[in-house]
Amino acid sequence: MIQQNPNVSAVTAPTWTLTPSPLCGGIFRNPQGSFSSPRYPAQYPANLVCVWWIVAELGSVIQFKIDSLNIEGQSPCHFDRLDLHEEAGDGLHSHQIARLCGNSAPPTVNTNTSRLKVSFVSDPSVGGRGFTARYWIIASSDKSCAWDEFLCDDGLCLFTSFNCNNFYDCLDRTDEVNCAYHHHDCGGILTALEGSLATPKYPEQYPHRQVCVWHISVPQGHIIQLLFHNFSLEAAADCRYDFVEVHDRASSSPSSFMGRYCGDSLPPTLTSPRHEMLVLFVADEGESDLGFFATYHSVNRSEVTCSPHEFSCINGQCEAMQWVCDGWNDCSDGSDEMNCSGVTHLPYETDCEKVEVEMCQGLSYNETSFPNIWLGIPDQRSAISTLKDYKLLTELVCYENLRLLTCSIFVPKCIRDGGVVPPCQSLCQSAEKQCQHSLESLGIMWPFNCNLFPDSDDPIECVRP
Template identity: 50%
Template structure:
């Protein structure tokens, strides 16, 4: 079985207790339906900016530890809200609200920013941010001003499409909400929004942590949109990094980013296919010209990786490499994979090695200070000769994996090399056991044997699963509870197959529940919170379960 990090069969689960409470409060939720099988489940929520609770703006309650009992929705009418009873088995009009779980003080983040300018950052920045964080900032400036955001430092687990850790900006336009997500270690261009209220969220999973980010915001008038000195501004006010200008792909609606590009590619860049080669900035060792964009595409034979070594290096020095820099991508083009690094100043970059037979090197120079530039050599290295770091395992493709991923039941190497010969391996294979379903809510399914630990949702045993499933019992009065029960039980207590494996719920189970439950959720403008397309499209009981 091949594990696809960040896009496995698992789906995002929304606790029904939280769902009902949020619906009752009239909050608008924006769900990021992502699940990384190795990591935790993700829920991002944004609050309606004009909602008021007891006469106070709702953002004042963002870090509140209890739910309000009275809601003002702007029409002058007051509405009493139900709260969840202690056992969460029914809606209790009189029970006291349950306290919300908030992180320890040292890791708290998020909040409401109402000054005309300010800054915010990930917890512990510039140190490593904690795992399993979800931070939300609401930035509000007085209309008609709009919000401009500049992320000046970024070190967030990537690469694109940012399925593990990310920063996300939600901007409200006339056409609806626009979400822009960032990750990696290259600071994105300036974000000119179109609204006086903007939501920013930061999410981290349970795995790799980076240095996080720091960002600045300010209020600007709609006609005064701007970009940083090295950036290019489209007619719509969108800012582009230099690497996105004259790259052969129009990024502006009017395609102005691809106009007047002949000088940008003069005597630099291009495709290199030899097993060994050389590349340098224009005019090296003399100062490089201003306003340069050079892109080298390196390709070597299959079964090899590329090692890039810098022999000379002197670019304009900056704390953050924004003006002149070299950027190295572990992919066939920019934006297609992880960034190995962005470098500037006079400190030599380390030797860089790709994970496959291709690498892309970008050199950017602005119109300001110019230095002597750089030269570098690259060399193809056979994957058989490549050595990985301590605690790592080398696939036959050259990719280095964590040692603990060996013989864990997942094919992490493209050819499955990490799961071959596991019978004699000192790394024990993943083991699970079939056991009779004991959780009352999930008894009476088409199967009575489940597999634990639950490798899909990282649930240790049935006791933990039962605790989580109690939150769904508040939906028992809904007409669609039965199909929803089958779907949820199929994920929390997966069927143990006759061959000893674990069966995922079939897509039809999810689709049936969606069809029957969506109408009820639509009454509250709440979208279906499960991504059914990530489940197997089959009716074969050997491939998936039909609870």
């Protein structure tokens, strides 16, 4: 039997010749979802066999996207591997789509069947961080690719580097059509310690219909600083038309996102905490502008110095002082949350307001106060949006007072004589102890720093059951 994950429905699974691990695997039938290798982003265990099935109704297909990939080995993947198989509706016949390992995530996959089997196997030797992936169940007529990919062959997605490369990568040959728009001086792999990048034809107006991808990679032990000198792109409130997007690793996954920029304002200097950076430029068919010119340089991590107004993480990363000891790991090594047991918060004098966040109603308190001084959340509407990222946590049934703990952090209790009350340390520690196993089985770390909260059970000082 395979381990059933939350939001997973039970159906009859095809026979798997190896014994699946209790740490992973499941059968998904929800319209969309996500999963990852065990312990991600920490190293996955050895000797794993994980099998996930994504099952749609007959007539529907599955769109599958791997956001990050770090699996031991290179093609043909003799050691650890991630296999994708399309299966017939009865689960008796399958077709292998891909076998994956290494560090390069593939483009989006659109299946031609209503079932997708995802198998992850690790051997007894060295491992990696694993993978994270998302899926959507869609109509067969709705097949699409990511905005930085090319769609052909009724569902095949290609990296844009295969578009207009004078070779037919698509069976329908559409990847070599309308190539007059394509500029080969756009994007590329930059490995020098310093360099520059610019929009096509800069300083003239950039052409329409552009997707440029620069992958900057410098030696290990260095970080990358990106500086924009000139910047002028079509403006939009959410940068939906023409934009530059920067990521702090080689993939354009949500977890690596550093910022999206458009308009005439220079973006800030961007520093990647690691030795890789991805810069994407997208232009649609509408208005055009003068584009941008930017330079980058690498800095030895040991030479990185933060400003007097910033906190220096152990790994050299710089973070604003306001994020230190706020209960969240803003440094990728977690050093901003170390030795925080002596931290106290001054009361914030403001008017109390009725709790409007639905999941936080009916608790031991019914009034809150914003802005949330611990997390920098301006109002309850923003709190609702932030809590969506913690949906999996709030749905766990490992601890009866988990909802109270979560709400007292995001939507804190307000007291009439001024200020808000944090959760008690004992409440946080009890939740961490009882939920640790459930979170580990999903490859998720406990998100709160319990040492931040008052070591007291006095209801005047902190919230308790």
